[in-house]
């Protein structure tokens with residue numbers, strides 16, 4: 417490609433809309449443009465990089481035995497009713513109406529569609545295992561679309577769905593996808609970690625997310641450098657020193673005028689350390705109040721709560737609901753003596769004694785609380801958010817927490833959808849069985865931006881060769897037609913193209929400084945500078961992006977470039 421023939425609108429200034437480096441660079445390097453919040457156009461360079469990511473995904477999915485299909489983006493709401501997700505997914509739907517005013521859904525994901533498909537085709541165990549995938553645009557009405565392609569309203573996803581005869585076979589399919597994902601991200605030049613992920617209310621299922629460590633990531637990951645335990649903070653467990661048990665004391669009510677928080681009670685004159693307090697939270701669970709207890713210095717993890725309750729239909733209670741449930745206001749709430757509400761407690765409180773908590777009477781607290789004696793806990797679970805520095809449950813070394821971008825997700829689904837859609841087969845013994853499913857997503861457009869977020873410096877993007885829009889940029893410093901510089905540039909251009917390199921020739925009549933700046937900003941892996949001065953010595957200047965410039969003999973330039981690109 418000749419620069420003058422394509423369209424690369426680079427920008428000197430950073431557009432105000434962009435908050436994170438990758439978003440800024442994609443705009444500045446002329447890869448994407450915004451239509452409106454969460455909606456972007458891919459310009460020629462951006463589309464080339466996107467196609468390369470797609471191609472890597474496709475090759476690895478094919479290699480893992482998955483079959484590419486293409487399902488409709490437009491979906492009938494009936495299939496969402498059939499799966500039971502029509503209500504819970506309302507928040508993400510973009511909807512459309514046809515001429516008869518019938519409702520349609522722009523697909524945010526395709527479990528319902530693919531399971532409908534399989535239900536119509538599957539009859540015998542001999543047809544399994546199967547894994548179908550597609551690369552397609554998804555639509556989600558995100559609460560906060562932001563960071564360019566990272567969280568968009570419309571984005572390209574690769575989604576795959578596996579169907580197996582048994583749990584064991586499904587596990588093998590899952591592992592294949594897990595391995596394929598590791599290869600895909602590695603080939604894209606991304607440094608990722610696979611972390612255990614929350615499975616929401618689908619107990620017994622499990623999943624991993626592929627995370628790109630980045631300060632701008634919207635996820636937090638807890639991990640152990642020693643044993644490589646890694647989990648999304650939604651799911652992460654950690655050890656905690658047991659709650660101290662200064663037992664023996666009697667339950668005692670004491671006046672705490674004006675005390676409204678854990679911190680207030682930790683200060684003189686009360687001096688109840690946060691780790692010796694019980695934090696009592698009131699939640700409405702399927703519209704009925706319930707108490708959730710965690711230690712005063714701990715935070716509730718709502719994802720874990722969903723798993724423990726077996727439903728995601730809960731929310732913190734409003735002030736009136738709290739008063740109706742306990743007869744007191746936040747600041748003085750407690751579970752001592754409460755018999756009329758379900759009580760869910762975090763494991764770290766187990767066996768605790770000598771604790772302080774609210775007395776369910778405004779301006780009063782209790783001390784000397786002994787959980788086993790004084791609180792009728794219905795249900796113990798790991799409910800708290802893990803913290804950095806707490807011991808890893810596997811090896812005891814301190815956990816670390818870092819932010820990360822989720823680029824992919826593998827999920828063992830079980831039979832939820834196959835049962836709902838009657839996607840069943842007859843096993844060897846002639847018994848009817850639901851197919852055991854898995855689903856596997858990669859945010860293709862998000863992955864592209866994650867590469868930029870991870871690979872850049874002060875001058876611009878540093879593309880890994882595998883996904884670079886062009887891998888070689890030929891930069892003649894004078895473009896006079898027929899001159900020796902342009903003549904050599906044309907020769908190298910033809911030779912590199914003939915050898916299969918993705919080469920762009922910067923044939924613009926611009927100052928060298930402008931050309932160099934643009935090629936650094938866009939981040940082509942190799943630039944070949946061709947100028948009169950070096951040419952007089954029979955040399956061109958080879959500059960890998962982010963590396964030092966080295967002169968090479970003009971006649972060796974093609975081999976040298978191909979050599980660098982091969983590694």
Ligand code: ATP
Pocket residue numbers: 525556558565566567568569570571573822823824825857858859860861862863
């Ligand atoms: P997130 O937690 O980031 O909202 P998700 O868990 O809802 O993502 P999945 O349903 O697992 O996402 O979708 C598979 C992949 O699609 C994700 O791993 C992510 O890479 C990508 N993805 C999801 N939502 C978006 C979005 N709004 N914009 C761009 N990519 C997205």
Ligand code: MG
Pocket residue numbers: 625822825
């Ligand atoms: Mg996910």
